[in-house]
Amino acid sequence: MFTAWVLNHLAQAALLGGSCMLATIALSTLLDAVLKNNGPSKGNDFLLVILSPLVYLKARIKALSFLVQGPAIIQAAYEKSNGAPFSVATPSNTIVLVSDWKRIKEIDAAPEGTLSLLAAAKEVLQPKHTMSDFTWNDKRGSDGAPLQMTLRSRLAGYLPSLLPRIRQDLCALFDQRLDTLAEVANGVRQGAIFPIILGAVAQSNAHAFFGPELARDPKFLTAGIKMIEHTLIIAEILRMVPSVFSTPLGKFLSDRLDSGKVMTEALTREVSQRFRDRELRKEGHEIPEQNDCIEWIMDHSPRHKPWGVTRIVHELIAVWFGSVHIASTTACAAIFDLCDHPEFVDILRQEVSHTGWEAFDKSGGQILPLMDSFMKESARLNPIESVSSRRKVLRPFGFSDGTMVQPGDWVCSAPRAMNRNPNTWSKADEFHIFRFVKPEILQHAQTYIEGLSSEKFMIPEAGKSSSYTDLTDWQQWGTGKASCTGRWYASAAIKIILGVLITRYDIKLVNPTAKRYFSWRTFIYPYQSTQILMKQRNNS
Numbered sequence: 001m002f003t004a005w006v007l008n009h010l011a012q013a014a015l016l017g018g019s020c021m022l023a024t025i026a027l028s029t030l031l032d033a034v035l036k037n038n039g040p041s042k043g044n045d046f047l048l049v050i051l052s053p054l055v056y057l058k059a060r061i062k063a064l065s066f067l068v069q070g071p072a073i074i075q076a077a078y079e080k081s082n083g084a085p086f087s088v089a090t091p092s093n094t095i096v097l098v099s100d101w102k103r104i105k106e107i108d109a110a111p112e113g114t115l116s117l118l119a120a121a122k123e124v125l126q127p128k129h130t131m132s133d134f135t136w137n138d139k140r141g142s143d144g145a146p147l148q149m150t151l152r153s154r155l156a157g158y159l160p161s162l163l164p165r166i167r168q169d170l171c172a173l174f175d176q177r178l179d180t181l182a183e184v185a186n187g188v189r190q191g192a193i194f195p196i197i198l199g200a201v202a203q204s205n206a207h208a209f210f211g212p213e214l215a216r217d218p219k220f221l222t223a224g225i226k227m228i229e230h231t232l233i234i235a236e237i238l239r240m241v242p243s244v245f246s247t248p249l250g251k252f253l254s255d256r257l258d259s260g261k262v263m264t265e266a267l268t269r270e271v272s273q274r275f276r277d278r279e280l281r282k283e284g285h286e287i288p289e290q291n292d293c294i295e296w297i298m299d300h301s302p303r304h305k306p307w308g309v310t311r312i313v314h315e316l317i318a319v320w321f322g323s324v325h326i327a328s329t330t331a332c333a334a335i336f337d338l339c340d341h342p343e344f345v346d347i348l349r350q351e352v353s354h355t356g357w358e359a360f361d362k363s364g365g366q367i368l369p370l371m372d373s374f375m376k377e378s379a380r381l382n383p384i385e386s387v388s389s390r391r392k393v394l395r396p397f398g399f400s401d402g403t404m405v406q407p408g409d410w411v412c413s414a415p416r417a418m419n420r421n422p423n424t425w426s427k428a429d430e431f432h433i434f435r436f437v438k439p440e441i442l443q444h445a446q447t448y449i450e451g452l453s454s455e456k457f458m459i460p461e462a463g464k465s466s467s468y469t470d471l472t473d474w475q476q477w478g479t480g481k482a483s484c485t486g487r488w489y490a491s492a493a494i495k496i497i498l499g500v501l502i503t504r505y506d507i508k509l510v511n512p513t514a515k516r517y518f519s520w521r522t523f524i525y526p527y528q529s530t531q532i533l534m535k536q537r538n539n540s
C-alpha cells in the first residue's frame with residue numbers, strides 16, 4: 001500500500017518539473033531558432049551563453065520525466081527506430097535498447113565483465129543499504145552455481161511434491177482473506193485484490209525457499225512482504241541523491257524501514273540451525289533433511305570455498321525480493337485480464353476440473369495448456385517490465401551494427417514494444433486466449449468444453465504454439481545463460497493461484513473502468529488498492 005503511495009508521490013514530485021520544463025523548452029526553442037536563422041555571431045554568442053544552461057536543463061528534465069513515463073518514452077523511441085538499437089535518457093544514465101534477436105544474442109554472448117546483469121541489479125536494489133550490507137560481485141561466474149542448481153534443478157524437480165502442499169496452504173489463505181473483507185451483499189465481499197495475491201505469492205515462495213514452518217509464521221511473512229516495499233523505497237531514494245549521501249542516508253533509512261533486518265535475523269537463525277542439524281546428522285543423530293532452497297543451496301555450496309550463513313541468507317533474500325515482487329504483479333495483471341474477459345473464466349475452470357490437480361502436480365505444474373496460453377497472452381500484452389536482459393556496461397561494448405555503449409550505461413531488450421510488433425504477431429493488439437495453444441490441443445478441448453468453436457476462440461496464427469516458460473519467442477524470462485532459473489516454479493505457482501481463485505470463488509472488479517496501473521521507470525505496476533467483489537462458489 002505504502003509503496004504505491006510513495007511511488008505516486010515521487011511521481012507527482014517529478015511531474016512538478018513539468019511547468020519548469022515548458023518554460024525551458026520555450027527558451028531553448030528560441031535558442032535553436034536564433035542559431036538556425038542567423039548562424040553563430042558575436043551577438044548570438046551572448047545569447048548562447050545565457051541560454052545553453054537551459055538546454056542542459058531541458059535534457060535533465062526530459063530524463064527526469066522517464067521516471068513517470070518510461071514505458072511510453074521507450075515505446076515512442078522504438079516506433080521511430082525501425083528495428084535499429086535506440087537510446088533513452090534516464091536521470092542517472094542512458095539505456096540503449098535493442099529489439100531484434102540478433103542483438104539480444106550479442107548481449108547474451110558478451111562476457112560478464114563487459115555487460116553485467118548483477119551490476120545492473122545492484123544499481124536497482126542498492127543491496128549495501130537495503131540488504132544488510134550485502135556486497136555482491138558484478139561478475140558471478142561459477143560462483144553463482146549453487147543458486148542456479150538449486151532453482152533450475154532441485155526446485156524444479158521437487159515441484160510434484162511441493163505443489164499439493166502449496167495449494168493446500170493457498171486454499172486456507174484465500175478463505176481466511178475472504179473472511180476479512182467487508183461484506184457488501186449476501187455472501188459477497190469487497191476488498192483490494194493485490195494484497196491478497198501478494199500474500200499468496202509470498203506464502204508459496206516462503207514454502208519453496210525456507211520450508212513450511214517459516215511459510216506459516218505470520219510475523220515472518222509480514223516482514224517478508226514489508227521488506228519488498230522498504231527495499232523499493234530505500235533504493236529509489238538512494239538512486240536519486242548524489243552518491244556522497246548514500247551511506248549516511250542509507251543507514252538512516254534502513255534503521256527506520258527495517259523489515260529487511262527483521263527478515264535477515266529470522267533467516268540467519270534458521271540457516272544457522274540447518275548448519276547445526278547437518279553437523280548433528282554427521283555425528284549420527286536422526287534429524288530429517290528438509291526439502292527447500294536453504295537445504296539445496298547448502299548441498300551445492302562449493303567445496304573449495306563453502307558458502308557460510310551470511311552468504312546463503314543474502315542470496316535467498318535477493319531472490320526473495322526479485323521473485324515475490326515480479327510474480328505477484330504478473331499474477332495480479334492476469335487476474336485483471338480475467339475480470340476483463342469473464343468468458344475465459346469458465347473455460348479455464350473446465351480445464352482445471354477436466355485435468356484434475358493430481359495430474360497437474362505429477363507434471364510438476366507444466367500442464368493446463370489453455371491456462372498456460374492465457375497467462376502468456378496476458379503477459380505478452382501487459383508485461384510488468386518494459387525492458388529485459390538488462391545489463392550494466394562495465395567496459396565499452398560494440399554491437400555488430402557498430403552501435404557502441406559506454407561504461408555506466410545499460411543495455412536492455414524492449415519486450416513490451418516487441419510483444420506488440422505487428423510484423424511478429426498476427427492481430428498483435430488483440431487478446432487471444434489460445435494464441436499459444438497447439439491446434440490439436442484446442443481440438444481436444446472442444447470435446448469437453450462447450451462453445452469453443454466460435455471465431456472468438458481461434459488461434460490467430462498457426463505454428464506459433466509455445467509454452468509460458470519458453471525463451472525463444474519473447475523476452476519475459478530474459479536471455480540465454482542468465483535467463484530466469486525460477487520460471488518453471490513461477491509458472492506452476494501462478495497457475496495454482498489463478499486456478500484456486502477461479503474454481504473456488506466468483507470474482508469481478510468493482511469498477512472495471514477505473515485506472516488500474518501506474519508506471520515508474522521501466523515498470524507498469526498494478527495499483528495496490530484496486531477493489532474486487534469476491535464470493536465463495538457453491539461447489540468449492
Ligand code: HEM
Binds near residue numbers: 327486489
Ligand atoms: C512471473 C515471474 C517472473 C518473471 C517475469 C521473471 C523474470 C526474470 C527475468 C527477466 C530475469 C533476468 C534474465 C536476464 O536478464 O537475462 C530473471 C532472472 C532471475 N530470476 Fe526470475 N522471474 C520471475 C520469477 C522468478 C522466481 C519465482 C524465481 C525464483 C524461484 C526467479 C529467480 C530468478 C533468478 C535467480 C534470476 C537470475 C538468473 C541468473 O542470474 O542466472 N524468478 N527473472
